[in-house]
Amino acid sequence: DAGVTQSPTHLIKTRGQQVTLRCSPKSGHDTVSWYQQALGQEPQFIFQYYEEEERQRGNFPDRFSGHQFPNYSSELNVNALLLGDSALYLCASSSVDRAGNTIYFGEGSWLTVV
């Protein structure tokens, strides 16, 4: 049983460009959360998707958007990249129907903006 898978693992983008990061949740999980972790800092909540809708959102600008597909996989899109968007982007999956179920994290996508 695969856990949470994220792609790509590493990527380099130029300031002003757009990026799409992808996440496949653990089998049986229907909820996907995205976090941004700057170097040396703790992860910060970006948003959470459930039933293809954004359910909660953290304090991130509208340049950050997402999507969840019917198979529960998710994408994180960041437009007009800034140098400060350089970070590890983590995807976490869980299940609404299994309250108390462990949250699973992917290995993350390292984004460098130059």
Added chain:
Amino acid sequence: KNEVEQSPQNLTAQEGEFITINCSYSVGISALHWLQQHPGGGIVSLFMLSSGKKKHGRLIATINIQEKHSSLHITASHPRDSAVYICAVGSQGGSEKLVFGKGTKLTVNP
């Protein structure tokens, strides 16, 4: 003041020592998570607690809801335990937004 405070920030131990990492939080929660992060970046969930105590191998986690405090203990520490240990709290049951502490960097020397 952060909603989740961890101590110590850094911890160096000798192999075999008993390790304790502390976490205090200031908000109402439904669950507290202890997580492990290695330099490569991936995060592994160690425990999810809403009350009492859990044990898995050499790891023990406790939580005191009234005092808003949790501890992670590692018995007979080993160099492979070297990692960043993060306390995170969620405000809703099961699928929730997590608020993270700043982590404790543990180094266990042989």
